[in-house]
Structure formats: structure tokens, C-alpha cells
Amino acid sequence: MKIRDSALPVEERVADLLARMTIEEKIGQLVQLFGWQVFDKEGAAWTLTESFRERAREGRVGALYGTLRADPWTRVTLDNGLSPRAGAEAVNEIQRYAIEHSRLGIPLMIGEECSHGHMAIGATVFPVPLLIGSTWNPELFERMCKVVAAETRSQGGTVTYSPVLDVVRDPRWGRTEETFGEDPHLVGEMGAAAVRGMQGDRLDAPDAIGVTLKHYVAYGSPEGGRNGAPAHMGLQELHSVDLPPFRRAVEAGALSVMPAYNEIDGVPCTSSRYLLEQVLREEWGFDGFVITDCGAVQMLEHGHNVAASGAHAAALALNAGVDMEMSGEAFARHLPEALSQGLTDAAALDKAAGRVLAAKFRLGLFERPYVDPDAAERIIGAEEHRALAREVAAEGIVLLKNEAGILPLDRGSLKSIAVIGPNSDRMYNQLGDYTSPQRRNQVKTVLDGIRSQVGESVEIHYAPGCSVKGDSREGFGPAIACAEKADMTVLVLGGSSARDFGEGTIDLRTGASVVTDAPTSDMDCGEGIDRAELGLSGVQLELVQQLGRLGKPFVVVYINGRPVVEPWIDEHAAAILEAWYPGQEGGNAIADLLFGDANPSGKLTVTIPRHSGQLPLVYNSKRTRGKRYLETDLTPRYPFGFGLSYTTFQYAGLRVYPEVISPNGKATAEVLVTNTGSRAGAETVQLYVTDKISTVTRPEIELKGFRKIWLEPGETKTVTFELGEEQLRLTQPGNVRIVEEGEFVIRVGSHSAEGLEAGLRVSG
Incomplete structure (x- = not known):
């Protein structure tokens, strides 16, 4: 069988496997069950449930979610949960049963939560992403992600549902802690670092896992700061603010994407062909797979009310570009009916199943489906991982x-x-x-x-x-x-x-x-x-x-x-x-x-x-935001990018050269930063751009670069930034990205509310 030949291209192996599969087995690859429910544990002994055994034998399950997850929602505790070694042994046994007792021996994909550490008993708990963003240090975050990936893969986890790339607009939203902040450039840099750190050079490496970018998209802009509420924005704003972090992480090679629960302009993200096919796959070239959030397909029928039945909801999601359903209930129950009613077709099913199978081949699951429990016991919660958690916390x-x-x-x-x-x-x-x-x-x-x-x-x-x-x-x-x-x-x-x-x-x-x-x-x-x-x-x-x-x-x-x-x-x-x-x-x-x-x-x-009445209040708001409230103005208590040190830093000599460039040209911004205090310390040098006149409205200032540097007392360093298409372009209607001619103001400083300024002109 070609599927067993790792020397063949993934596409050829996928085609060979699809040709051997029944419709039921293809649907099964789209189904992800709750992993903690597939086994029963009493004391030190545990057994696979008969319902899982039956589904595995018949090829009606493709993945498990949260097999190792422990928290009050799963009702997995320190007493009834799995130790690092036991977790690895359990995943091995689950994989072994699925491979040895099913007709085609297809391994399972094991998905786990890793927002700030592998969400399993004994794993290292790192700071939340909001603190990680506050480090302004993607390299440090990349190191952390390598550790999280190693701990997760050592137990058999192969995919994580992170990073969260939502650009937060209203911090009353309860999931603000899961985000890196309110700026798309910073969020994108952290997202790319997560992809590099967790996926490494090869997805099939023993210390690599596939990332899932979430929540795609505008989930951080809910009406009134309420979780899952509609996002009110037009396409120009969507392409300028909320989509860029996802694009950056997709370009870094992310394996998977998760649509958000919310709707945008009346269309739920889970059923948006525009987002999942036109933007994600056709424009960005994404070649991974799309997995829903838990219960999102059912929401199309009961919640968004854009589907008349379960079969209609399953078809809407599949036709839009969804490949796998977390929880799996809607696809498992309703896709056969959707196919028989002509609401979707075999070609759509083959595309989805093929993408899931391709991910499994890329993850090396057909060659190495099992893990070493000794390694899990050694790696998870290691002392050096605790030291890194302390370092990340102190820096953020x-x-x-x-x-x-x-x-x-x-x-x-x-x-x-x-x-x-x-x-x-x-x-x-x-x-x-x-x-x-x-x-x-x-x-x-x-x-x-x-x-x-x-x-x-x-x-x-x-x-x-x-x-x-x-x-x-x-x-x-x-x-x-x-x-x-x-x-x-x-x-x-x-x-x-x-x-x-x-x-x-x-x-x-x-x-x-x-x-x-x-x-x-x-x-x-x-x-x-x-x-x-x-x-x-x-x-x-x-x-x-x-x-x-x-x-x-x-x-x-x-x-x-x-x-x-x-x-x-x-x-x-x-x-x-x-x-x-x-x-x-x-x-x-x-x-x-x-x-x-x-x-x-x-x-x-x-x-x-x-004051909470100022919300939403972000540093990169539009010039046309209005003036003030009766009770207060629009200035913040603490601005974006602000943070003190036990030493002081002085900025001097900002220059931009050349002062005039073409729309596809490049310039350099250069500034001198001196530690004027008595202690060594780190400073994040921040670059902001203002487009003085533009064909569409733009924010007053936009972060377009940052460098974190270490300075000894009295030391001066020269910090440079490149200014080109990435830093100067805007998005016009129709998703046209262009650098327009005109005057730009370049600001470099310690936070968004202060800095040195210099001019740059773009001329054809």
C-alpha cells in the first residue's frame, strides 16, 4: 500500500488512501471525539469504552480532543487523571486499538489545549498570552513554545488549539487574557513565533506539534465585549486589522485554522466560504486543514439560525471549507443525510478528508504513532522548564x-x-x-x-x-x-x-x-x-x-x-x-x-x-473618533506600549534615510538609545507610522516595528528599522494592498504616546 511508503509524496499517499475508503470512513476522518470520554479509569487501571472501540473498529473517528486535558469542565482531577507517564501509555493504547482493529489502520490525531502550556497534569504552566505579549520578545516566546511542544508531543499530543490571534478591542471581554493584545503587528509577530517554536523544522519531529490559529476572525471585537457576539466591521477594517495576524502565521506555515463562533456582517465564520476558501486558501495559499470550535456547527442551526436542519448546518460548514468538527456530533450524525439530500457532494467530502489525512502524514503519524513513556516522564514539568516559566513571567x-x-x-x-x-x-x-x-x-x-x-x-x-x-x-x-x-x-x-x-x-x-x-x-x-x-x-x-x-x-x-x-x-x-x-x-x-x-x-x-465609559479605547483608533465625552476626554491612564524600568533610557538622533523613496522602495530609520541610569536593563524600542493623507481612513498611528535591546549603564546602541511596503502599505476596498504616494511621519520611542519624529516621502 502506498500509504505505508514514506518516500512517496504526501499527495500520492492521500490519493491512494482515499481511493480505498468508504463514505463512512471518510466522514469518520472529519469527526473529533472528546478524548477524556473514550476511557474509564478506576484507581491505576483504565479501560477503553465500548462505544469508542466500536467507532474505532468501523473507522468512524479521525481525531480526539483533550485526551490528556484535565480541568473542572472535563471533570478530570489529580485523583482520577493521568500522570505524564500514564498519559503517554494511555495514548499509545488508544492509538494501538485504532490502528490494529480498523480496516485501514489509520492513526488518530490527538488534539490538546496549549494556550500557555500543555493542559495536562504535571505539565509546566507558563504565563498567559497577555503577559507573553507584554514581553515584546518573540524570540523568548519561541523558546517557550518549543518547550510546550516537547511536553505535549512526549505524551502523544500532535496538534494544539493555539495560538489565539484575536486582536482585542474591548477588554471587558473575558478572553482578553488569551490574547497578545490590541495591535495586529505585535499579534502577528507572536503568532509567527508560535508556529516556528511549536512546529519546528519538521512536523514529524518527536518534539513538534501542529498549531491551530484561532479564532478566525474578529472574535476579539465582539459587540459590547460579550463572548461570541457579532463583530461589526467592514471588509476594509477586517483586512487591515483582524486578518493580518492570521496571514502572518499562515505564511509561517501553520498547519490548522479554527473559525470563530461569531458572525461578521450577518455571516457566521463557520459557514463563510469567503473567509475559509477565498481568503484563506485562494489568496493566502493555506494548505492545512480547518477545524471548528466546539459546537460551532450546531450553532448554525440553533444560535445563528442560518440552517434549517442539522443536515443543512453540516453541509453549510463542509461546503464553506471546514474539514473537521471538534466534538464531531453534527458531522457524524448529519453528513450522511446531507449527502443523500444533495446538500453537499462526494467531492467536498473528499477534499475535507484528504486535508485531514495529509496533516496526519505530515505529522508522521503513519510512521511513528506511538511515544516513549520514559521520555514523557522525563520531559514534562522539567526543572529547566520551570526556570523558563519564571524568566518569561519576570520579563512580561x-x-x-x-x-x-x-x-x-x-x-x-x-x-x-x-x-x-x-x-x-x-x-x-x-x-x-x-x-x-x-x-x-x-x-x-x-x-x-x-x-x-x-x-x-x-x-x-x-x-x-x-x-x-x-x-x-x-x-x-x-x-x-x-x-x-x-x-x-x-x-x-x-x-x-x-x-x-x-x-x-x-x-x-x-x-x-x-x-x-x-x-x-x-x-x-x-x-x-x-x-x-x-x-x-x-x-x-x-x-x-x-x-x-x-x-x-x-x-x-x-x-x-x-x-x-x-x-x-x-x-x-x-x-x-x-x-x-x-x-x-x-x-x-x-x-x-x-x-x-x-x-x-x-x-x-x-x-x-x-474610565470604563471610554471603551472601546485602543491606541490605533481612527482620526475621526470624535473629541471627548462630557465627563472625560479620550486619553488613557496608561498608553499602549508603556512600562517603566528601574533605570532610564534616552532617545536621540532619529533620522530616516533616504528621505524620499518609490512605492516599492526601502528606507531605514535609525535612532540612538542610551541607558542613562545606574542599572542594566532592557528597553523595547517601538516604531510607529502615520500616513498623513490616504485614500481610505487610517489610524492616527500604527505600530510597524519593535526591537528589545539590553543596555548596561551608560551604554548606547544604534537601533535600525526597515521601512518599506510592509510598514507603509494600506488596504483599499477590494482587498487591494498598496503603498500610496505621499507624506509619512515616522515616530520612534518608548511607547505609543511619545517619541522622536522624522519625515518620509513616497513618490513615484
Whole structure:
């Protein structure tokens, strides 16, 4: 059989296999079942379910989703879940059954969630993408992605449903934490880094997995910031803002794409032939496969209501260019009927099945369907992976305020520190959504990190004070007592995307965990948890204000998945660190920054407004955005790209040469950056472009380049950027990308609201 000959081209092997398959077997390749449901586990023993065995024998399943996933949604816990070794053994047994008991022996594709680490028990939990974006360091992210891919593939996972390339416009949206931010250029650079890191040089390598770009497209622009709500935009804006990050990652070689749940101008993405065929495949040359989000095909019938029946919905998706359905229920149930009714045809089915099979060949599954459990045990959660998680967290945490240089804290001058706040010592609160169950010693909280930093030389007083979103004030008294005894107070506030992991509640007076039978969660962020405004939940602000009456300086650390808008804290806190959800080593990374063992270099990738009523507020808004509200103007509290350091940087000598270029010509922007402080540090040099006059309206400024550099005290470096078609072009109606003649302003600086400027003219 040609399918067994790895020397043959993939296309030839796919054609040979399709010729041997029945319609039922072809439909089966489009079906992805929930992987955690295909086996039963009791104690250390587990068995494949009979329903899975039957479907596998008949070739009616092509892939599994989340076989190794563990979280409250799957109901997989530390007790009933799979260890790194057991997970590898289980996937091997599942693959073996599918291969040895089916007619054609086609291996399964094992898809897993890896937004910020392999979502399996024991795997390394890295910071969420919003923090990763704040590093402005694609090379560091690429290193992280290589680790995530190695951990996932070592257990048999072959495809991941990441990166998230949504350009976020309204941070009230609960999935803001899963994005890299509000700028398409930055998002695209991070997306390309994810493809390079996870897919490597060869998809069939033992440490590579295929990526799935999601959510295609405009999912980060929902009406009112509500998850899955319609996106209101025209094609020119779609092609200028939301599509470019996906195009960049497709050009990098991404294996798969996932349509978003939302609709655009009345057409659901899951059934949009324009997006999935014309743009993705015909214009961009994408040669991978398209997989739906969970339940998206059913939504065409019940939700969007553009399909009259299940068969109609399945046909709409298949005809639009969908190749596989996550959950698989609609395709498995309704595609046979859709074919018999003539709603779709055998050619469409062959295309979809062929794309899935091609991906399996490219992943090397026909040659190496099994993994080494010893390797999984060795690789997953390795010490060097934890060290990398700490490095990423420290580099992405943003210093927003540092009044009178209160940070870094001096261990030698402090006798006692009060650590207060609901996120001081709650491990799941600092991990973000899409996280697996954790053993307590796997996660270092802020309280853990501070204790580790100061040892016994400084007395630590701890009290949570309140919960994230509860209204109880019974913990205020103990918290105030802690602050009264301390030289310095570190307040750890924010939000939580932690689902109910059985951690229980917290005793607000002592900080001890209280396990209860009733489900408990402080969740105010994450998928499906959208908000109407951006203030702190619960009584957190009231706690801070009462502590502020003591007249002592305090430092605020935010741990959260979206920006916090609290003017009182901005005014009264001595220092503010925005830590997002920093992962399992987050507490150590925060302590490194608090005590100066690391120098902050994170920069915001989302604009933080002064008031929630300003939303949506992004740095790259149009010139025609209007002037102001009655109550406030449109200036942000903290602009896009902003972030302080323990040192200072000076920009000088910006020049652009030549000053005039042709539409297809190139120029260079050059600037001198000097570390004018006393500490070594990293600075992200940002390049923005303004098109003074254009045939279609454009943003006031647009990020078109960035470089992260390291400077010793007193050191000067010359930073250069290329200016050409990629940086200057716009998208005209009809998706025509062109560099127009005219005047451009080139700005280079430390963030979007300031910088040196120079001119550039494009002339034919």
C-alpha cells in the first residue's frame, strides 16, 4: 500500500488512501471525539469504552480532543487523571486499538489545549498570552513554545488549539487574557513565533506539534465585549486589522485554522466560504486543514439560525471549507443525510478528508504513532522548564508606577512586610483559564516568593483581607492589623479565571483554606465571563482605601486577566506592578522584581483607560473618533506600549534615510538609545507610522516595528528599522494592498504616546 511508503509524496499517499475508503470512513476522518470520554479509569487501571472501540473498529473517528486535558469542565482531577507517564501509555493504547482493529489502520490525531502550556497534569504552566505579549520578545516566546511542544508531543499530543490571534478591542471581554493584545503587528509577530517554536523544522519531529490559529476572525471585537457576539466591521477594517495576524502565521506555515463562533456582517465564520476558501486558501495559499470550535456547527442551526436542519448546518460548514468538527456530533450524525439530500457532494467530502489525512502524514503519524513513556516522564514539568516559566513571567510583568523609586525594596532596611490581598496566596488565581489541576508545591504564590526572597531576616505578616468578588469585610480587621505592624505593605489584588478546582474558600481572617462540599469560585474573568466595567470586583477597593488611611506607603501587584481601572489606586499607591496571570512561577518572578533581582521590562499591549465609559479605547483608533465625552476626554491612564524600568533610557538622533523613496522602495530609520541610569536593563524600542493623507481612513498611528535591546549603564546602541511596503502599505476596498504616494511621519520611542519624529516621502 502506498500509504505505508514514506518516500512517496504526501499527495500520492492521500490519493491512494482515499481511493480505498468508504463514505463512512471518510466522514469518520472529519469527526473529533472528546478524548477524556473514550476511557474509564478506576484507581491505576483504565479501560477503553465500548462505544469508542466500536467507532474505532468501523473507522468512524479521525481525531480526539483533550485526551490528556484535565480541568473542572472535563471533570478530570489529580485523583482520577493521568500522570505524564500514564498519559503517554494511555495514548499509545488508544492509538494501538485504532490502528490494529480498523480496516485501514489509520492513526488518530490527538488534539490538546496549549494556550500557555500543555493542559495536562504535571505539565509546566507558563504565563498567559497577555503577559507573553507584554514581553515584546518573540524570540523568548519561541523558546517557550518549543518547550510546550516537547511536553505535549512526549505524551502523544500532535496538534494544539493555539495560538489565539484575536486582536482585542474591548477588554471587558473575558478572553482578553488569551490574547497578545490590541495591535495586529505585535499579534502577528507572536503568532509567527508560535508556529516556528511549536512546529519546528519538521512536523514529524518527536518534539513538534501542529498549531491551530484561532479564532478566525474578529472574535476579539465582539459587540459590547460579550463572548461570541457579532463583530461589526467592514471588509476594509477586517483586512487591515483582524486578518493580518492570521496571514502572518499562515505564511509561517501553520498547519490548522479554527473559525470563530461569531458572525461578521450577518455571516457566521463557520459557514463563510469567503473567509475559509477565498481568503484563506485562494489568496493566502493555506494548505492545512480547518477545524471548528466546539459546537460551532450546531450553532448554525440553533444560535445563528442560518440552517434549517442539522443536515443543512453540516453541509453549510463542509461546503464553506471546514474539514473537521471538534466534538464531531453534527458531522457524524448529519453528513450522511446531507449527502443523500444533495446538500453537499462526494467531492467536498473528499477534499475535507484528504486535508485531514495529509496533516496526519505530515505529522508522521503513519510512521511513528506511538511515544516513549520514559521520555514523557522525563520531559514534562522539567526543572529547566520551570526556570523558563519564571524568566518569561519576570520579563512580561509591567511596572506602571514607581513613585520616588520605592521599588526595588531594600531587604536590609526592612524589618517586616505585610502581604495582603485575595491573590497573595491563592495558587489557581495566578494561573489563568485553560489550566490543569495543580499540586500545591508546583505553584509559587506571591507570598511564597516573598518568603523565599527574604528568608528569616524579615518578618512576614499575611492576611487575605477579602475575596476577589465576595462582599464580606470580616477580613479587613486582620489585614489592617498586619499593615500596622509592617514597614511596608504589598497588596496583591485583581481578578481570577480559576474555575472550581476543589480548592475551597479562604478564611478571610487567617488566610487558611476552607474546603467545602459546595462548588466555589472567585472567577470574574476567563471564557464566558465578560464584564460591564473594569473596576476591581467585590470589596477590594474598599480594603485598599481603609489600608490607605494608615498613611503608610503601599505597593500594589495586580494579578488579573484584563486591565484594571481604579483611579484611586493609581493616585495613592506608591508603586503598581501589572502581573497579569504569571503562571506557576509567578510568585517567584514577582518577588524577583519587587526586590530588584530582575529589572522590569514589560510593556503594555493593551491600553488602560481612565474610565470604563471610554471603551472601546485602543491606541490605533481612527482620526475621526470624535473629541471627548462630557465627563472625560479620550486619553488613557496608561498608553499602549508603556512600562517603566528601574533605570532610564534616552532617545536621540532619529533620522530616516533616504528621505524620499518609490512605492516599492526601502528606507531605514535609525535612532540612538542610551541607558542613562545606574542599572542594566532592557528597553523595547517601538516604531510607529502615520500616513498623513490616504485614500481610505487610517489610524492616527500604527505600530510597524519593535526591537528589545539590553543596555548596561551608560551604554548606547544604534537601533535600525526597515521601512518599506510592509510598514507603509494600506488596504483599499477590494482587498487591494498598496503603498500610496505621499507624506509619512515616522515616530520612534518608548511607547505609543511619545517619541522622536522624522519625515518620509513616497513618490513615484
